Amino acid sequence: MDFMNLLRSAELLLYEVVSWLVFYPLTLLRCVLRPMSMIAYAEQELNRPPEDQFADALSPPIFLFLTLMIAHMIQSGFIHKEAIFEGVLADQRNLLVLRAVAFSLFPLLLGIQHVRLSGQDLSRKTLRPMFYAQCYVTVPFVVTLDLAIMLGSVSADWSGIALTVFGLGLCWYAVALTRGFMVHRNTSRAKAIGQAMLAISLGGASFLAILALSLLTGPMTVGG
Structure with missing residues (x-):
């Protein structure tokens, strides 16, 4: 019986992972x-x-x-x-967790702003839908940022293209956040722009702070 349960669990896991090949690009689009x-x-x-949530994404x-x-x-x-990191970041799994936490600060800060503007008390229950919603908006910005970093790392000749990609991604993100505050929180355009800039600034500062603290775990060396 335990073996059959294990097979069913494996079946569900395999289907879930394979389905990502279809629903990841659809969700991104x-x-x-x-x-x-x-x-x-x-x-x-x-x-x-719970069993019916996010059935098509x-x-x-x-x-x-x-x-x-x-x-x-x-x-x-x-x-x-x-690149070889020493200390905590020498483990690639820790480095991935660091990236996940750092980029999650953007939807977290945005979620807090949306809860406050909606007039609700901040709690795990009220923050969760706002955080989930902002994860969707944050992903395209993350994609453009990582693409810009990769292009810039290829060659100095690609730095202009990298900056262009980053600029386009940042502009898209700022516009999306501004529209989100206007449409879903019924704020004025000026206030929505201010909230979007505040979120991006705080998120960026927090991201850099986490990166700086992580680098204190040990020096970085480059192999020959």
Whole structure:
């Protein structure tokens, strides 16, 4: 009986992982083209029974983590394969966890802002739908940021293209956040722009602070 349960668990896990090949690009495309509808979708899905949630898309935290994992694997295998960290970051798993935590600060800070603007008390229950929704909007920005880093690491000749890709991704993110505050929190354009800039600034500062603290675990050397 235990063996059959193990087989069923393996069956479900295999189907879930393989289905990501279909639903990951579909979810990414929907986030890029229709970020406002994906924000509403994430908040609405959490009101459904757990087994029925996100039936036609990836769960937002899984979507964000998969994006970071794919980018991390590409960068580790092709771009930064000679970089060797000492201390905690010597383990690639720890480095991936660090990236996940650092980039999750963006949807977390945005979620807190949306809870406050909605007039609700901040709690795990009220923060969760806001956090999930902002994960969807954050992923396209993460993709462009990682792509810019990889392009910039290839050659100095690619630095201009890398900056362009980063600029486009940042502009898309700022516009999406501004529209999100206006549409879903009914704020004025000026206030929405201010909230979006505040979120990006705080998220960026927190990201750099975590990176700086992590590097204190040991020096970085480059192999010959």
